[in-house]
Amino acid sequence: RRPVILLALVLAALLAAMAAKSLLVQPPALRATNNAGQFDATRAKERLAYVLGDQWPHPSDTAASDLVRARLIAQLQQIGLTPIVRDQLACNELYKQRGVSCARVRNVIALLGPPTGKALLLNAHYDSTPVGPGAGDDGIGVATLLEVGSILRIQTPKRPVILLFNEGEELGLIGARAFMSDPHSRNVDSIVNLEARGVRGPVNMFETSRPNGAPVTLFAAAVRNPIANSLSTDVYRLMPNYTDVNSFSERRWLTLNLAPIGNETRYHSAGDDIGALDLATVQHMGDQTLALAQSLANGAAPQAGSDRIFMDIAGRTLIHLPLIAGAALMAGLLMAFAVVVLRRGGLLLGAGTVIGAVILATALSWLLLAAIGAIRHGMFWRAEPLWTHLTVSAATIFATVLLLSSLGAKLDRTRLRPVYWFVFLAVGAGIGLVAPGGIVFFIFPPLLLLAGIIASRWWQPAERVGAAAAIVFLYLTWGAMLGLLEELLNGGPMWIFAPLGSLLILPVMIEARPLIVAAGRRTGALLAGLPVLAGAATMLAVPAYSADRQQRFGIQHVSDVSGGKAWWSILNDAAPLPSAFHGQWKRGELPFSERPRWLSPAPVDPVASAPDIQLVGQTAAGSERTITLRLVANGNERIDLVAPPDTRIRSAGTAGFVRPISGDDGKFSVSCFGRSCDGATIQLTIGQLKPVPFIILGGRQPLPGSATELLVARPAFARPQYNRDETIAFRTRRL
Template sequence: MGGWWRGLLVVGLLLAGFAVKGALIAPPALPNAGEFDVDRAVARLQRILGDQRPHPVDSDAGDAVRDRLIAELRGVGLQPLVRDAVDCSALPGSRVVSCSRVRNVVATVGAERPGRHVLLDAHYDSTPTGPGAADDGIGVATLLEVAAVLQSSPPPRPVTFLFNEGEEFGLNGSSAFMSGDPLARQVNSLINVEARGVTGPATMFETSEPNGPAISAYASASTRPFANSLSTDFAKLIPNYTDVVELKPAGWTILNYAIIGNETRYHTPGDTVASLDRRSVAHMGSEVLGATRALAGIPEPAAVHADRAVFTDIAGRWFIRVPIAVAATAVGLLLLVSAFVAWHQRAYRRPLIVAVAMALSGTVAAGLLGFALTSMRAGDFWRAYPLATYLGIYAALLAAMTATWARWGRGIDLAQARPAVWLLILLLGAVTSIVVPGAMIFFLFAPAIALLGIAAAHRSRAAGTVLNTVAIAVQFVMFAQLLAQIEMLLIDGPLWAVAPLAALSALPALVETDPQRLRPTVAASLVGMLALCVMALALPRSSSERPAAFTIDYFRDLDRREAKWAVATKQAPLPAGFPGKWSRGILPYNGRTRWIADAPDLDVPLPQARLIDGRNEGQGRRVRIAVSPGGANAVAIRFDERTMLVALGRPGQLERIPTKGEPDKAVVRCSGRTCEGFVVEALLADRQPIEAEVIATRFGLPPQGRTLVNARPVNAHPQYAPDSTISLDRVKF
């Protein structure tokens, strides 16, 4: 199996591959994005955002952004309409109901044309934390430029542009569109545009089901595809809260796009036009324009190719799709052939056990190293320079796998090792595909090429070697692209999450080495791992490009007469010399662990919740409560966990509340100017008195918090929530 240098070469190439895999998902450079003018799109976004202050739902800043958006729409020749509504909605399975007043802006190109509409959706509100240039400014800019292009070359059927408000607070805008806008009944296709970062390719990560019609349109339209069916399956399994949650039940043909690179600027003051990658805007625009034209060219997309497909791109260059029935049959046949080959080559015992041991040892080693690193340096210390940390994890994985092969691989020749490895990969692929069928696409091509190589090796050793090398390369590229996506998506870790997939990426290559000559390789891997870990632990945890999360709150418990300062840092330590005496803890307004210090009694909002009506219904009762934020920007009522809630919302619009779920205490919340005097209705299963907490949030700190703000590290900013003043009182009804 070669000399000692071969092991060093293989491990070196694998580690180098892990280092450069990010290039597989880099946003494509599109200096000429076709008809989509990226400079014009970004200029429009700059004008709409103005001074780039946060513009949350139902706010003065939101009004200003909406006015400028309407002016831009009129500038491209459209006649936008504003739909004003108050909406209360809840995410599926959630025990939180969110209410706000929203003003959706809608405009249609080709309204006079026959046919049902293609709907393009983006939200124009931001979180109260940042200006939202990417989330969802990229959607606003994309829709405006697509509208301008379509105005000059109208599509075969109408295309409606929905700029909704309130997505960030609880999908209120899309919920109001579905429940009250007559245009919703004229739609049969949807393209949604989102962001979870400021860079990266326009990834198509969610479709309607069955996905055949959507994927058919996507395949015909995309010039630089970034999409795979494993990701779309995971989108159904994990929390995925975009407007599509509200729009999907209509049964439309759906394509959902997002950029997800550099999440450190997501929902932060750093989500600015300057930080938004122009390449991402160009790619998003060209992809959405193409998909819009493809869908608009099909009168009833849902009637086309109604089956399901598995699919993937390769480095954003090629797109492969296979009907799911064909893919399932192929995986089954490959597994049977692989099992037969392993039996014939006597590879199903010790060789297979060693292959399993290699994958397990690498995964365990990577997990243990990740645990050790996070124990030595708390918080997301890899936030600014994640590559060094992940390369250390991969080096540990390769060292463990190589050591296992060196110890127990002796006596196993290539004719046994290769069938054992591919049998293991296919076995794991078959099991994974039962849970997430979209994974099948990743277990078709490399195993098929490898099995051809094993067969060819009986006649020509050179042919077998060439085919096996191609299989190893295909396997690595496809899995490495997934690894790059996982690293980008799971920015908070856990670090070990990459290990199982990385082990399968490396396994076919490692068994090509001579197990008797791997000591230098194991030693070099360990040295590399130590060097990378030292580097990871020494590098700054934040940078100007990738800032740390650092949110400061002032909290006052009005009922218990306690006041605290609180700092959320994602478990990272406070900087040396940060003023105050701090300890870790949890405050009543939020279950997140924070740094806490005593604070003086300062001016805070004084929220109120007043019972205005109550009547018995059957064994339970229906109550109405008027709330006041007391000068805050948002107010919430959080019910005691013993309260037997059936439904919650506003009169005439109640949401069913699951008996179990997250959070333990059901919440109804309101954001914006409409919350003063807002009436909440609750339907109860019994007639017991209600105990609840009323919580008010005012964006910004009291003047006395300036000292803490000034002491915040330079490369740090609030994330997900702004610095806030929060007050809590307890009430009974």
């Protein structure tokens, strides 16, 4: 009876710990008062509220953006700075995609410190997406720069400091590209970039210049509550995401990129508003930015060093060491644990137990989520993701109990323990081949255990103490990282947290193996299985969406003016549409996009007008030809030229900003947004002489009157995200 009770307590404590991971990485509490020269988050947010005004979306080159910029300039003047406005029609390549985007942008620049010398650039963008007001993305950056600028102006930095409020980031980093041609950019040697993918939670340092030795050392010395790790920075480099840093990277400035990621459900939506922006998050960004700015503005930028691996410990401190030292330590630990495992025996059976538990946990989680997804379509976890994460953790615990009480029943802890940590190290080495920075998570816990194993020669309990220390350290580091990853991957796949979470769960359950054996296989399975059933029932019962965490749901009216057809297009999370959405709805794709969506025939909009192009000139050189086009908006706010994947478009842009087109696959696109696109000239260089079929599409607001029924029927907790409600019209042209 006693082992059963103890096992139940261990399982409950483990589930509670898995639920509490995110508490490890909360930003420091908001200060009640601030000392002179300290960042004031409340004042920063008040400034932002003034700048955003009525909180309308304000993408580049719109009337709403003009108003935001005027209020931003007024704030800069109020704190004693003299802003400069640069007005340019510019273009930039879409990094990691086959495209170029253009817009008229007005960058706002304010200068601090001495007039000469190498400068620090503090950068944020003040434009929003067409979908929401952008209080987080990137209003938090604007608020931070205004407050930091007001402090630095009084402190008189020793080096020049440039505050850049750029426009056009959301359209393709256009403002950043325009700044690269600004005379002030020639003196920059370091940059702190401020971004956001959410409205709350800690502010992460997620990107550095390479090699990262100098920025990481600076960050560790300057920032008091760091949230950063080299696995995240390496993985970010492999993702299709990009920020202004991508444009700046060719200058090889010392770079630190900061952003919060809490509650992505409000990101790029109307929910990204002032009310949702957490003051503790604003303070965390402000404290870090001010500390980094003071360090960089009062001394030369550190010289580039070798690459380092690093991670924070529950947001309290940052540990870092040279990558080469970490790799050597990893190799040494692998050899040491190989020796321990071979001496104690049980490698095959132990590895089978450990790996089998991971595989079974992943399979169970996938099957469970698939079964619930068959009943509840879409992102059914969006409102209450905690219950899904807990259920996945419970399924992982259940799988581990099954394997430990069956395949691993013949092995005691002294043999299972080193086998697990040997497999753990092997996983870390494998991750290191793709993302070298990831090995930092896999070094220190085994090192603590190895110290315990060695010390057990003189003090027998030392190995168990070392194992406990390894688990606690792993929880404070890998557990904290998982808490952040759950926010980052809130769109799924949720089963991925089974193998990731098993790295935390397995060592705990191995230490609890005597209780599992004493309780018996059936009792252990029952105790571990009940939370899985309870979690599944909860997942079926809790609402999928809420006022805070709403469903993605964008409505578009799409017209093919060449073919005389029209469709309703619904962009959501693939959940079935409400019954009030009458029509012949099917999942499908539009001619200009490969993104799946709900489609239904729609009445033709009599006033729908697609944009067009006028051929201005054409020259040929060998197998290449350069075409100059004039854009005709026909009332559209955005214009996209889309070409097939086999089209060989080499470059595109406007005068002074013709950019190369890269990317390995996908359709080619050339885009322009804003009032100045009408009549703008675009130059294309195409690597073929045969005609190219282009789809020329435009988008504008509002929706036609025939959309009223759909707008009324849209669910209460649903709103556009990433894509606005929009009237789209397109035609085809051959060039």
